[in-house]
Amino acid sequence: MRHALKRPPGVNAELLVQDAARLLPDASRRRFLRQVASLGALATLTGCDITDAPSAEKALRKISEFNDWVQARLFNPNRLATTYPDSAVTRPFPFNAYYPEAEAPDVDEERYRLILDGRIANKQPWTLPQLAELPQETQITRLVCVEGWSAIGKWTGIPLRSFLERVGADLTAKYVHFVCAEGYSSSIDMPTALHPQTQMTLAFDGQTLPTRFGFPMRIRIPTKLGFKNPKHVIGMTVLNNYTGGYWEDQGYNWFSGL
Amino acid sequence: MSTSTQRTPSQDLGLIHPLYVRITHWVNAIAIFIMVASGWQIYNASPLLAFAFPPSLTLGGWLAGGLLWHFAGMWLFVGNGLLYLVLGLKRGHFRRKFLPIRATDVVADLGAAVTGRLSHADLSVYNAVQKLFYLGVLIAGVVIVASGLALWKPVQFKELAALLGGYESARLVHFFAMASIVLFLVIHVAMAVLVPRSLRAMICGR
Numbered sequence: 001m002r003h004a005l006k007r008p009p010g011v012n013a014e015l016l017v018q019d020a021a022r023l024l025p026d027a028s029r030r031r032f033l034r035q036v037a038s039l040g041a042l043a044t045l046t047g048c049d050i051t052d053a054p055s056a057e058k059a060l061r062k063i064s065e066f067n068d069w070v071q072a073r074l075f076n077p078n079r080l081a082t083t084y085p086d087s088a089v090t091r092p093f094p095f096n097a098y099y100p101e102a103e104a105p106d107v108d109e110e111r112y113r114l115i116l117d118g119r120i121a122n123k124q125p126w127t128l129p130q131l132a133e134l135p136q137e138t139q140i141t142r143l144v145c146v147e148g149w150s151a152i153g154k155w156t157g158i159p160l161r162s163f164l165e166r167v168g169a170d171l172t173a174k175y176v177h178f179v180c181a182e183g184y185s186s187s188i189d190m191p192t193a194l195h196p197q198t199q200m201t202l203a204f205d206g207q208t209l210p211t212r213f214g215f216p217m218r219i220r221i222p223t224k225l226g227f228k229n230p231k232h233v234i235g236m237t238v239l240n241n242y243t244g245g246y247w248e249d250q251g252y253n254w255f256s257g258l
Numbered sequence: 259m260s261t262s263t264q265r266t267p268s269q270d271l272g273l274i275h276p277l278y279v280r281i282t283h284w285v286n287a288i289a290i291f292i293m294v295a296s297g298w299q300i301y302n303a304s305p306l307l308a309f310a311f312p313p314s315l316t317l318g319g320w321l322a323g324g325l326l327w328h329f330a331g332m333w334l335f336v337g338n339g340l341l342y343l344v345l346g347l348k349r350g351h352f353r354r355k356f357l358p359i360r361a362t363d364v365v366a367d368l369g370a371a372v373t374g375r376l377s378h379a380d381l382s383v384y385n386a387v388q389k390l391f392y393l394g395v396l397i398a399g400v401v402i403v404a405s406g407l408a409l410w411k412p413v414q415f416k417e418l419a420a421l422l423g424g425y426e427s428a429r430l431v432h433f434f435a436m437a438s439i440v441l442f443l444v445i446h447v448a449m450a451v452l453v454p455r456s457l458r459a460m461i462c463g464r
Contacts, residue, residue, distance in 0.1 A: 063330040074414050081413045142425060147304035150425050223413050251322030258413040
């Protein structure tokens with residue numbers, strides 16, 4: 001089963017639980033399960049038997065996996081997200097993360113290295129000046145958050161496709177996994193990684209990418225929800241195994257394509 | 259050939275609602291419950307208007323749970339809805355039951371309804387207000403699916419999103435389509451309670 005929850009190595013289970021508890025201060029997780037149970041009770045009245053919450057959640061996750069499959073088929077690799085004029089940019093652009101703005105990680109520019117791993121021919125780590133020398137593109141696109149709101153931003157950076165080609169990545173591999181300085185992670189499908197608008201972003205609205213938006217580098221994907229646009233990226237792995245991600249492991253749909 | 263002289267198999271059996279209408283009606287009831295309650299959960303993550311729904315009325319417990327329910331429920335809602343539409347069109351159900359709607363009849367029946375003089379003697383025939391309501395909620399159903407698709411896939415279905423005025427505008431359309439369906443539901447359930455025979459007819463068919 002592709003989506004079996006495998007704990008990535010080096011993850012402290014206790015810290016992870018603490019993280020989750022902080023995210024859900026009102027015990028809403030438990031409420032989720034209780035509600036599933038009450039819906040299950042309702043289902044029993046109608047003759048179905050899905051009374052226990054874990055099996056209902058399992059069923060919902062199965063459907064979410066089916067939705068991954070559907071979305072991968074709906075995804076057109078040549079279809080571009082709408083681009084906007086500079087005047088349409090949302091200013092100020094909202095900050096959103098699973099931590100408060102003050103806790104955004106300070107990445108040391110001098111010591112920063114982008115670590116490459118997996119099915120990549122040239123795994124030489126990249127410094128920020130090296131990345132800055134690569135040809136860059138600017139896009140003004142809409143970021144759509146999983147919460148429902150959206151905002152238009154102006155991102156400048158290296159097309160991920162050209163970077164993957166440059167380092168000799170296996171472009172037939174299934175996934176690209178990203179690891180972030182603060183411990184966040186996410187993974188995407190290869191067709192999306194190769195989409196012309198998928199970008200390794202180094203600048204926002206004409207300025208060096210600020211800390212709150214993911215200094216020194218974030219992945220900008222206008223064909224995916226905001227949480228699939230990881231900030232402060234320090235590691236990139238090309239692989240054939242499903243690795244999930246920070247929010248995906250907690251129940252957000254993995255593909256989350258727009 | 260006048261439609262009123264046409265006899266359908268269900269009428270021959272003395273049925274008010276044929277079996278496929280009853281089944282899709284109750285499956286739809288479950289689907290609507292899932293979609294609205296999980297939709298309210300998603301709405302609360304970033305309220306579009308200056309209010310939030312009481313958490314006790316939402317499904318899923320938190321955003322991810324609400325999203326899991328919503329994107330599972332959509333298959334039930336759309337699949338069941340398509341079945342109802344296809345069968346309804348094929349069997350002339352909509353034409354026979356919902357049309358024609360005349361403005362004068364609506365005014366007359368609405369007047370009769372508020373003064374409590376509306377006849378429910380024959381449940382197989384809808385009055386003009388009912389026709390307007392059922393056709394209206396059918397259209398709201400189509401609009402909520404279209405706007406839902408635009409929100410789910412604003413890039414892959416960007417023409418649809420543009421047709422609805424863009425992503426943010428599609429959010430509003432989706433919200434107000436939900437509001438009209440919920441308003442319909444309140445009146446619909448109240449009417450069923452006032453005329454309990456109608457509830458029996460939707461379960462047993464007669």
